[in-house]
Amino acid sequence: MSKKILLLNGPNLNLLGTRETNIYGTATLPVIEQKIIDIVQHQQIECEAFQSNSEGGLIDWLHTQQGSDFLILNPGAYTHTSVALRDAVLGINIPFIEVHISNVFKREPFRHHSYFSDIAIGSVIGLGLCGYEVAARYAIDYLQRS
Numbered sequence: 001m002s003k004k005i006l007l008l009n010g011p012n013l014n015l016l017g018t019r020e021t022n023i024y025g026t027a028t029l030p031v032i033e034q035k036i037i038d039i040v041q042h043q044q045i046e047c048e049a050f051q052s053n054s055e056g057g058l059i060d061w062l063h064t065q066q067g068s069d070f071l072i073l074n075p076g077a078y079t080h081t082s083v084a085l086r087d088a089v090l091g092i093n094i095p096f097i098e099v100h101i102s103n104v105f106k107r108e109p110f111r112h113h114s115y116f117s118d119i120a121i122g123s124v125i126g127l128g129l130c131g132y133e134v135a136a137r138y139a140i141d142y143l144q145r146s
């Protein structure tokens with residue numbers, strides 16, 4: 001059976017392309033999602049993308065994805081607040097990479113703490129949209145090795 005990589009984006013990331021473009025750039029979320037889907041599917045691996053602005057929406061979607069093989073996760077502001085989303089990721093027991101478009105360590109102190117970094121395989125921070133691509137390439141390599 002083919003393996004499956006999930007791409008999950010949290011609150012306000014649906015506004016990419018118009019939101020604080022000096023920080024997040026001008027590419028839209030559908031463009032980013034399609035790019036990652038293309039990279040992954042090129043390797044005969046399944047890929048599904050989802051975004052929600054609500055904590056419950058993100059958690060409920062993750063619960064429907066039990067059995068998937070890898071998660072690329074940008075939790076948005078929930079990075080800094082959500083024990084519930086952390087528990088959901090742990091609950092479905094899926095290896096994952098945390099992605100942040102911006103370098104959160106150059107920003108406000110409340111963005112310096114993440115509820116995900118200590119349970120992620122790794123974090124890609126501050127590389128802009130390339131961060132998603134780096135994460136996808138790692139995920140492919142990880143799944144081809146496992």
Ligand code: DQA
Pocket residue numbers: 011012013074075076077078079099100101102103104111
């Ligand atoms: C973000 C960083 C978060 O602090 C912020 O709340 C976001 C986006 C990033 O990708 O840089 O919404 O996760």
